[in-house]
Amino acid sequence: MGELGLNKIFGALLATALGLMALMQLPGLVFGGAGGGHGEAHGEEMTLSQTMCSQFHHCVDIAEAASAGAVAEAVFDLGAALASADTARGERIFAGQCSTCHTITPGGANGTGPNLNNIVMANKAHMEGFNYSGPMANAEGQWSYENLDAWLKSPAGYMKGTSMSFAGLKKDADRANVIAYLAANTVNAAPFPAPLAAAEAVEGETVPAEGEVVPAEGEAVPAEGEAAPAEGETAPAEAPAEEVVPT
Template sequence: MGELGLNKIFGALLATALGLMALMQLPALVFGDSGAHHGDDHGAEQTLSEKMCSQFHYCVEIAEAASADAAEEVFDLGAALAIADLSRGERLFAGQCATCHTIAPGGANGTGPNLHNTVGASKAHIAGFNYSAAMNAAEGEWSYENLDAWLKAPASYIRGTSMSFAGVKRDQDRANVIAYLAANTENALAFPEPRAAAEGEAVPADAAAEPAEGEGATEATDIALPPAEGEVAPAEEVEPT
């Protein structure tokens, strides 16, 4: 091989070496020396995060937005009860709860206990009903706040309950059912004050909106359906609904 061929090979090797060196220095050019120091990838990510906060203030803005959203999502039970729709609460109860519960005065217990005079009563107040061990051990009364927590997620509120019920996820639907329970409770407790009234602010006078056209009974599916034909209902049922 001649001298010209050797020079070409040497030149190619030199160009390759220079290219590799340039690639190794690229992180330092993009992120700065601290990002590529000692080849520490975590350092580069940390530096990038710090630059985002210091140059663009993203971290501050995201934190403020999260705090604002959290404040807006607080459920005001008093306000929801103040505009509760009793007829809708009755429909929800009849369509989903009446399979297991009665609510008429002196009504017989079913799979679940009779729910007349429930608001303000102790959590396992019907003598002779076969409550679950978890319900028998539960302390306190069925206040409006406790009813709301129970209807939202029974299994989380009283762990070990025998009632297989997913819960009512819509805030206003829960308030409608609770208001219906209160209407079927003699000398029921007064509704809690809306948070705005408690803080001295004006409370809107608008009434609860009727279901929009096309809603109707389909929205009642927020409450768990009774067991399908062929399924075995729970041996025990805890109150209410």
């Protein structure tokens, strides 16, 4: 065999060895390293908070920051809603959602539910002879405006075990309109509750009486019995003490 033949054999062996080496390195190239390194990478992972702290020096707990933005639930002002309620709108809601089971005319017959004439401030089981469910028959108290509002919002939530299947009126304005209509059909109905104060006084702050003048910031408060200076008038300076002449 000549030198050319030996070179061909050597070249073939070398190509085979290089091919085997390439196949051995292929998994590492495809999957980004050997199997042991994959587990180590997971062990070195950091949370979002740790990453923010290390890279941007912003060491705030992400969960706490999210909870700090919670918005307090608004308080429903029943008094204000009733003061601006639309009785005609309440009548339409009653006709559409309540009249199937209830009448409201004076002396009207009971249906699936009792007649609701003169319901405001009546006892909860107010209609004699009507077959109330057990919870309603044993319920104490009266149908105040607050109780009517809670009942109309969710009868089942207000009184567990009631036989009334009505889901309730979820909109505050709808309930206020219906309650105003019930009050219009109650003889000598009680006055609506007063609206909540638009802005409550700061704790410890004295609220001036009606007609009382509040001095501006930095202005002296006149002593009791002393008249306050008129607008634009300068308050007189304190009178000098009586000078004593030596004898």
